[in-house]
Amino acid sequence: MPAFDIDRVAELARIRLKSDERAKLEKDLQSIIQYVEKLRELNTEEVEPTSHVLNLENVMKEYTPRDAKVSAHVLQHAPVAEQPYFKVPKVVDN
Amino acid sequence: MAQSTELHSFTLDEAVQAIKSKKTKPLDFYQALRKRVDAIDSRVRAYLNFAEPAAVPQSSNGGLLSGIPISLKDNISTEGWETTCASQILKGYVPPYDATVVRKLKEAGAYIFAKCNMDEFAFGSSTETSAKGPTFNPWNTAYVPGGSSGGSAACVAADEAICALGSDTGGSIRQPASLCSVVGLKPTYGRVSRYGLVAFGSSLDQIGPITKTVKDNAMLLGVIAGHDPRDSTSASAPVPDYVKELERPIKGMKIGWPKEYFIDGIEPSVRHALQEAAEVFKSLGASIQEISLPHTSYAIAVYYVVATAEASSNLAMFDGVRFGIRAKAETLRDVYLETRDLGFGREAKRRILMGTFVLSSGYYDAYYRRAQKVRTLIKDDFVQAFKQVDLIMTPTSPTTAFKLGEKMEDPIQMYLSDIFTISMNLAGAPVISIPCGFDPKGLPIGFQLVGNYFDEPKIFRAAHYFEQATPFHKMKPKI
Numbered sequence: 136m137p138a139f140d141i142d143r144v145a146e147l148a149r150i151r152l153k154s155d156e157r158a159k160l161e162k163d164l165q166s167i168i169q170y171v172e173k174l175r176e177l178n179t180e181e182v183e184p185t186s187h188v189l190n191l192e193n194v195m196k197e198y199t200p201r202d203a204k205v206s207a208h209v210l211q212h213a214p215v216a217e218q219p220y221f222k223v224p225k226v227v228d229n
Numbered sequence: 230m231a232q233s234t235e236l237h238s239f240t241l242d243e244a245v246q247a248i249k250s251k252k253t254k255p256l257d258f259y260q261a262l263r264k265r266v267d268a269i270d271s272r273v274r275a276y277l278n279f280a281e282p283a284a285v286p287q288s289s290n291g292g293l294l295s296g297i298p299i300s301l302k303d304n305i306s307t308e309g310w311e312t313t314c315a316s317q318i319l320k321g322y323v324p325p326y327d328a329t330v331v332r333k334l335k336e337a338g339a340y341i342f343a344k345c346n347m348d349e350f351a352f353g354s355s356t357e358t359s360a361k362g363p364t365f366n367p368w369n370t371a372y373v374p375g376g377s378s379g380g381s382a383a384c385v386a387a388d389e390a391i392c393a394l395g396s397d398t399g400g401s402i403r404q405p406a407s408l409c410s411v412v413g414l415k416p417t418y419g420r421v422s423r424y425g426l427v428a429f430g431s432s433l434d435q436i437g438p439i440t441k442t443v444k445d446n447a448m449l450l451g452v453i454a455g456h457d458p459r460d461s462t463s464a465s466a467p468v469p470d471y472v473k474e475l476e477r478p479i480k481g482m483k484i485g486w487p488k489e490y491f492i493d494g495i496e497p498s499v500r501h502a503l504q505e506a507a508e509v510f511k512s513l514g515a516s517i518q519e520i521s522l523p524h525t526s527y528a529i530a531v532y533y534v535v536a537t538a539e540a541s542s543n544l545a546m547f548d549g550v551r552f553g554i555r556a557k558a559e560t561l562r563d564v565y566l567e568t569r570d571l572g573f574g575r576e577a578k579r580r581i582l583m584g585t586f587v588l589s590s591g592y593y594d595a596y597y598r599r600a601q602k603v604r605t606l607i608k609d610d611f612v613q614a615f616k617q618v619d620l621i622m623t624p625t626s627p628t629t630a631f632k633l634g635e636k637m638e639d640p641i642q643m644y645l646s647d648i649f650t651i652s653m654n655l656a657g658a659p660v661i662s663i664p665c666g667f668d669p670k671g672l673p674i675g676f677q678l679v680g681n682y683f684d685e686p687k688i689f690r691a692a693h694y695f696e697q698a699t700p701f702h703k704m705k706p707k708i
Binding site: 139141143144145147148149150151152153156159160163164166167168170171173174175177179182183184185186187188189191194205208209211212213214215221223224225226 | 321322323325326418419432458461462464524526527529530531533534541545548549550551552553554555558559560561563564565566567569570573575578579581582583585586589596598599600601602603604605606608640641644655656657682
């Protein structure tokens with residue numbers, strides 16, 4: 136079983152774990168990873184992976200611009216907004 | 230009026246007839262259900278919020294479901310109504326549009342009566358991970374209703390609804406239907422549009438009906454099924470008349486009995502109820518044939534790689550920028566980190582972290598790709614089986630309902646309660662759970678009928694005949 140580095144994974148997932156749940160989550164995830172190791176029992180070399188169960192085909196369509204009139208609705212439930220934008224802390228430093 | 234006290238217990242079919250014949254007004258059903266909710270929902274806690282009386286249609290639009298109240302799992306988007314997936318992170322989120330299923334229900338004349346409690350983002354098998362607190366099993370409130378559509382199943386079982394919709398990614402319609410003694414269908418993947426369903430595992434999720442009878446389920450599926458240009462994974466296969474198909478006899482039907490589903494660890498009362506159900510099918514002229522689905526024991530391991538990978542990707546959008554809550558922080562990066570810590574519950578974090586891990590550089594092939602390959606083997610098991618049989622019967626859950634708190638500290642034990650439901654999501658096959666008995670404690674038992682792709686009509690037929698031959702769907706919890 137590989138080394139599971141919870142801090143690295145939490146960083147990738149953009150979650151800041153509170154110290155009181157970090158230990159419990161680490162233990163749980165180690166046991167879940169241990170459980171899924173079971174998949175190694177099977178020889179899957181010749182097997183094609185399934186990402187999707189139906190035989191779906193690409194659907195092509197024309198994109199024609201139209202006014203969806205949703206910008207006001209969309210901003211309505213943003214935690215912080217300033218028409219017509221979502222507002223966030225400064226992203227780029229000087 | 231004596232009748233109005235009973236309106237809450239009507240089936241969908243009965244309610245449609247009552248409104249059509251003008252014996253009962255839509256508002257009468259609304260008031261009867263609200264009265265029922267006021268009397269018992271403090272003990273069941275199936276619901277999160279309700280429509281105002283003004284939302285009830287005054288007159289019929291001529292549609293099949295004219296004036297009918299529908300209860301919806303809270304991960305199905307409703308324009309103008311808060312839709313939170315029972316998560317703190319979506320507090321205050323009001324979608325600017327209706328999910329396609331909601332649009333179709335409204336076009337058929339129905340209205341949304343209430344939103345149902347659920348496990349947070351549908352992550353769970355007991356409705357205990359809801360940020361709004363748990364739902365309780367109407368048959369015994371010391372026990373869980375199952376999950377994640379626990380609110381949808383409990384409200385139908387407790388006659389706080391005429392019918393409901395849930396969603397099913399690994400058993401989230403069927404397991405609570407079984408634990409609450411109602412009928413729950415997970416349609417073929419692609420049969421029902423996912424547009425407006427808050428995504429969990431996009432290659433697994435399906436919306437489906439939770440009802441008091443099989444006929445009600447067939448009626449509701451007929452309304453919500455069909456191709457949707459807004460869901461590129463929805464199937465173009467025509468929608469049959471499911472209700473018309475119900476009465477076709479099942480004599481000669483071959484039903485498979487997969488030996489891998491009757492393992493040690495399954496509760497004796499569940500095994501016994503399944504054996505009795507098989508006898509009922511034999512008496513109806515069907516035959517039972519032992520079959521094998523050899524990769525069954527790998528389903529949970531595949532699921533907790535594939536479903537968590539998809540969930541971690543889908544939940545990346547909850548970052549405190551466009552909807553829901555935002556934590557106070559100085560930088561955008563800290564907004565993400567703090568909002569996601571504050572907004573997600575422990576099970577959501579567990580699954581996001583697991584999914585992120587299996588997709589991360591260096592582990593992708595060892596976990597995610599391997600799981601996708603084993604998914605192929607599980608799917609092929611079903612393809613092979615349906616060359617021999619028409620339907621497959623299995624228990625829905627290895628046990629009846631468990632007590633609140635019993636499995637909350639041990640995620641693997643919780644995941645194992647989905648051992649019989651997950652394979653059908655991985656394969657994409659349609660499957661129903663219907664009531665078939667009670668254990669010595671009086672807790673419900675259900676079983677599944679699995680069909681070939683798009684063979685919902687055959688599932689409904691067999692389920693309907695079984696239901697007509699048995700008393701379980703008429704039994705109600707004393708609450």
